[in-house]
Amino acid sequence: MSRGPRDDEDQVRVRANPRGSRPRTKDRPRHANAVPAQVVTVDRGRYGCLLGSFTGADPAAEPVVAMKARELGRASVVVGDRVELVGDVSGSPGSLARIVRVVERTSVLRRSADDNDPVERVIVANADQLAVVTAVADPEPRTGLIDRCLVAAYDAGIEPVIVLTKADLADPAPFLANFAALDVPYLVTRRGPGGELEGTDGVRARLEGRVTVFVGHSGVGKSTLVNALVPTADRATGRVNDVTGRGRHTSTSAVALALPDGGWVVDTPGIRSFGLAHVDPDRLLNAFEDLAGGTEDCPRGCSHDEPECGLDAWVAAGHAGPAGPARLESYRRLLRSRLTPP
Ligand SMILES: Nc1nc2c(ncn2[C@@H]2O[C@H](COP(=O)(O)OP(=O)(O)OP(=O)(O)O)[C@@H](O)[C@H]2O)c(=O)[nH]1
Numbered sequence: 001m002s003r004g005p006r007d008d009e010d011q012v013r014v015r016a017n018p019r020g021s022r023p024r025t026k027d028r029p030r031h032a033n034a035v036p037a038q039v040v041t042v043d044r045g046r047y048g049c050l051l052g053s054f055t056g057a058d059p060a061a062e063p064v065v066a067m068k069a070r071e072l073g074r075a076s077v078v079v080g081d082r083v084e085l086v087g088d089v090s091g092s093p094g095s096l097a098r099i100v101r102v103v104e105r106t107s108v109l110r111r112s113a114d115d116n117d118p119v120e121r122v123i124v125a126n127a128d129q130l131a132v133v134t135a136v137a138d139p140e141p142r143t144g145l146i147d148r149c150l151v152a153a154y155d156a157g158i159e160p161v162i163v164l165t166k167a168d169l170a171d172p173a174p175f176l177a178n179f180a181a182l183d184v185p186y187l188v189t190r191r192g193p194g195g196e197l198e199g200t201d202g203v204r205a206r207l208e209g210r211v212t213v214f215v216g217h218s219g220v221g222k223s224t225l226v227n228a229l230v231p232t233a234d235r236a237t238g239r240v241n242d243v244t245g246r247g248r249h250t251s252t253s254a255v256a257l258a259l260p261d262g263g264w265v266v267d268t269p270g271i272r273s274f275g276l277a278h279v280d281p282d283r284l285l286n287a288f289e290d291l292a293g294g295t296e297d298c299p300r301g302c303s304h305d306e307p308e309c310g311l312d313a314w315v316a317a318g319h320a321g322p323a324g325p326a327r328l329e330s331y332r333r334l335l336r337s338r339l340t341p342p
C-alpha cells in the first residue's frame with residue numbers, strides 16, 4: 001500500500017487505453033523547441049539533466065532539474081538516458097523543466113532484487129562498460145558477484161572489466177586465477193604507504209572516452225576510487241563494519257560523473273545482490289566462454305545440470321583450465337538459482 005497517488009493515476013490511464021499500454025508516438029504533441037539533454041542524477045521523480053549529451057555536454061555545467069511529462073506515462077527514465085526537455089531549461093534555482101521524450105537506448109543494464117523477482121530495475125542506460133569493483137580483502141572477495149555481473153554485462157552488450165581494490169591487504173593473484181581462462185580485462189588498485197591510492201592511472205586509461213558503470217558490494221572501496229578519479233565527486237566513503245566485515249550503505253543513488261580526461265563514471269550504490277531474473281537461462285553460458293566449448297557432447301536439450309551433461313567430462317579433462325571445476329560449479333549455481341522458486 002505504499003503506492004502514491006501518481007502511480008494510481010498512471011495505472012488507471014494505462015488500463016483505460018484500449019490500444020495498448022503506451023501512448024502511441026504519433027499521438028504525442030510535437031515539441032519543436034525541445035532541447036537534448038542527458039540524465040545524470042535521479043532523485044524521487046526529479047531528474048538532473050545536462051544539456052547536450054555525455055559527449056557534447058559541458059560537465060562543469062549545473063544540471064537542469066526536470067520532471068517527467070505526463071505524456072511519458074510509466075516509461076522509465078534512468079541515469080544515462082538521452083532525453084528531450086521543454087519548459088524552463090535555464091537551470092536557475094527553483095526552475096523545473098519537463099522531459100518529453102526518451103531517446104532509444106543503445107544499452108540497458110538491468111538487475112532484479114533477486115533471481116525470481118519479476119520486477120527488474122534498469123540501473124543505467126547507454127553505458128558501454130561495466131566495472132565490477134571487488135576488494136582483494138576486507139570484505140573477503142567472492143566470485144559470485146563477478147559471475148553475475150559478467151552475465152548481466154554480456155546480456156546487455158556492455159563490456160565488462162574487473163577492478164580489484166585493496167591489493168595492499170592481500171595478493172590479488174589467487175582470486176584472479178578464478179577468471180584466468182576468461183578474456184576479461186582487470187585492473188588492480190591499492191593504498192600506498194603514504195595513504196594515496198595507487199593504480200589509478202591504469203583505471204583512468206581504461207575509462208577514457210567511455211561511459212562506465214561502477215558496481216560493487218558495499219565497502220569495497222568504490223567511492224574511494226571514484227573520488228580519486230573525479231576529484232570533484234565528493235562521494236561519501238564509509239568504514240567497513242568491524243563486526244560484519246561489510247560496509248555501511250553510504251552512497252544512496254546512482255550518479256553520472258564526468259572524468260577530467262573525457263568519459264563518464266556512473267557510480268551506483270553498494271549492492272547486496274545482483275539478481276538475474278531477466279536473463280534467459282540459455283544465455284547464461286555466454287558469460288562462461290571457458291565452458292562453452294564443452295557442451296558439444298551434451299544430449300539434446302541438456303540443462304547442463306544433469307548427469308549426462310558433457311561439461312563434467314570436459315572440465316575433468318582440463319579443457320577449462322585449473323579454475324574449470326569452480327567455474328562449472330559457479331555456472332550451475334546460477335542455473336539453479338534461476339530455476340528454484342525462493
Ligand atoms: N587498505 C585499503 N583500504 C581501502 C582501500 N580503498 C578503500 N579503502 C577503505 O575501505 C573502506 C570502504 O571504502 P569506501 O570507498 O567507502 O567503499 P564503498 O565501496 O564506496 O562503500 P559504499 O559507499 O558503502 O558503497 C574505507 O575505510 C576506505 O578507506 C585500499 O585500496 N586499501
Ligand SMILES: [Zn+2]
Nearest residue numbers: 298302304309
Ligand atoms: Zn550439458
